[in-house]
Amino acid sequence: MPQGKVDPANIPDDGLTTRQRRMLPITAVHTGPGKGKSTAAFGMAMRAWNQGMRVGVFQFVKSPKWKVGEESVFKRLGQLHEETGEGGPVEWHKMGEGWSWSKKAGSEEDHARDAAEGWQEIKRRLAEETHDIYILDEFTYPIKWGWIDVNDVVETLQNRPGTQHVVMTGRDADPKLIEVADLVTEMTKVKHPMDVGRKGQKGIEW
């Protein structure tokens, strides 16, 4: 069956109308060793912003330079929303130097604590339906390193209220995350310029 076509024999017997099914929350995972996992997630957030959705980005990364382009554009889109009502509101949080909502500054030793604290905050927001789409960027790593309990993540995602979309990125996604997701894409590296010693490019890599 070609992708993008719905097989009528395959329509779920869930008693929902097509319209109701369109409003189901999406749980997506972008994983694999290739490029584009985060970039595609931010592209989804861009579409969601355009539909007036409330965007929440949570970056479980440390690099200060990486993805600064996206952050800058999304902050501008959030500002546009405030000024003109276009699109939706945007919140962009990163773990870099402790989370921005936290009074405590993060420290080199406390990445595990920072990651766990980030997840607790996301849980609270999911319970309160704070955002319409959550981008949990590089979220697979704190799970892999045991800083965040994957069973807690799975249970939280399964029981979240409303129609909040959640997109998670990062390599080596836990099989339980794959299981709970309904949209999983693996990005495979075929060729990368860094393989031949080229450096990241301004405007392309950040």
Place this chain on the structure above:
Amino acid sequence: MPQGKVDPANIPDDGLTTRQRRMLPITAVHTGPGKGKSTAAFGMAMRAWNQGMRVGVFQFVKSPKWKVGEESVFKRLGQLHEETGEGGPVEWHKMGEGWSWSKKAGSEEDHARDAAEGWQEIKRRLAEETHDIYILDEFTYPIKWGWIDVNDVVETLQNRPGTQHVVMTGRDADPKLIEVADLVTEMTKVKHPMDVGRKGQKGIEW
């Protein structure tokens, strides 16, 4: 070797400094059956816009609904550039009803002609260095269908002047495109909600 790290033994003996190498034009292909090929390309364009690059998007597709979210956001970003000088200028062209620069309206029978005409225009722009980054969305299909000669594409890309980045998307990329590209990512479908009869979601799929 972990991705993202440069193996010093692998730095090319090309006589270029790191800074010069950073300014080399990137030729990227996003292919494979999974989601995120175009979305990741538009994410790259977003970063490029943020760096003040001149963005040119060329969509070799017909669907009126698909990707309308990205188009809307990029047109807004282009407008922001005109009003405030932020970011770079944006041009967004689609083949849908004939190309926007063309006087002739496209017709059902003339997709092959329209695609070839689109490529000729892109060639002219590459020669004149009109844009800093070109997103050739769904470009693999007119090549696959024989509407655009892959050898002409390869030769044009190899000989393009300056530091113009080119990102091409679509399934079943011709092996010659893979060969000429220096950044190739394959998006593999692991799971897709349409497999279980779910419809596209507003704000997620468009």
